[in-house]
Amino acid sequence: MAPRSPTLEGFRTILRRPSYGLAEIAWRWSFGAAASLLLAFSFFQYLDTLPVSKGDLLLLRTSQPILISRALQHIFHGSAARVVDAAVVLLLALAVAWIVVASLGRAATLQVLLAHFRQSDVANSDRRKNQTWRLRSLFALNFFRLGTTLAATVGCLAAILLGGAASRPTHPAPGSALLIMLTVVMLVCFAWSTLNWFLSLAPVFVVADGQDTFGSIAAAVALCRSRPGSIFAAGTWFGLAHLTAFVVASSAVAFPLGFAALLPPGVVLGGVLVVTLLYFAIADFLYMGRLAAYVAIIELPESPVGAEPAPPSVPHPTAVDATELIPGDVPAI
Numbered sequence: 656m657a658p659r660s661p662t663l664e665g666f667r668t669i670l671r672r673p674s675y676g677l678a679e680i681a682w683r684w685s686f687g688a689a690a691s692l693l694l695a696f697s698f699f700q701y702l703d704t705l706p707v708s709k710g711d712l713l714l715l716r717t718s719q720p721i722l723i724s725r726a727l728q729h730i731f732h733g734s735a736a737r738v739v740d741a742a743v744v745l746l747l748a749l750a751v752a753w754i755v756v757a758s759l760g761r762a763a764t765l766q767v768l769l770a771h772f773r774q775s776d777v778a779n780s781d782r783r784k785n786q787t788w789r790l791r792s793l794f795a796l797n798f799f800r801l802g803t804t805l806a807a808t809v810g811c812l813a814a815i816l817l818g819g820a821a822s823r824p825t826h827p828a829p830g831s832a833l834l835i836m837l838t839v840v841m842l843v844c845f846a847w848s849t850l851n852w853f854l855s856l857a858p859v860f861v862v863a864d865g866q867d868t869f870g871s872i873a874a875a876v877a878l879c880r881s882r883p884g885s886i887f888a889a890g891t892w893f894g895l896a897h898l899t900a901f902v903v904a905s906s907a908v909a910f911p912l913g914f915a916a917l918l919p920p921g922v923v924l925g926g927v928l929v930v931t932l933l934y935f936a937i938a939d940f941l942y943m944g945r946l947a948a949y950v951a952i953i954e955l956p957e958s959p960v961g962a963e964p965a966p967p968s969v970p971h972p973t974a975v976d977a978t979e980l981i982p983g984d985v986p987a988i
Contacts, residue, residue: 659955662889665948669940676940682760683939690749697745705730750801758793765862768947772954788865793858795868800854807847814839859949882952889948897941904934
């Protein structure tokens, strides 16, 4: 039987089983919708705590920019502490919720992908047995992903401060400041993307092989060392598909924006929102396909390296016996 390509298996999986992509969209968008509602509710609750006097209302109704800015300064004066407190509580709640939802959602999607490939006749027979795994390993991996994201955010802020320190009012150097800031930001983003990729691949080994947190990370690194070609092919082709979707969505967004002067703002905003949601849905489908390709790399047997066929064996001539007479030595009768 010809070896099966993991990349093609990933594309085939999301095309033949669109329910897998819909499941990925379900848990991602559910968390996004809940987080957006929570942010909006917190924002309006914060606005309700701001004191607005009759003098502030009078200044706001004057339509004079200077008077309006003075009224806003008076309204928001002394509210920074409440914003910080609310932001800390809100971010901690969202972080805990994301760890739980992402762990449960990833466990569900990986289980259906593993069941899909293990029902195949060409899957590794050693991996068809059910492996016991623990959900707390997924919690730990998502906690590490959250920690790396927080560290990357702090690193980007530090890059901005470092760039600002390189250019002082007494010795301005905007070019050097920009170069330092961009260099540090690029290094931080590269380190974050690399760590996040390994932490995103590690849950496959938690559910498939029952590995613990650090064992799954080590298994992800070992897979990259043993199957670099398959990993690179899957990442490249799905990355190109994602890039194509982004270019198409960017071009489609320009269509409703081109009629901004003719259509109502609500229609234009609705068109942009629809295109954006379609792009996010396609991105989630492609992410699920890439994850299916990684699962296929693990579950499907590695195609053996084709060896050159051995040349046909040629029978060697037997040794000639010195006592054996040849036809020329036989005397004529």
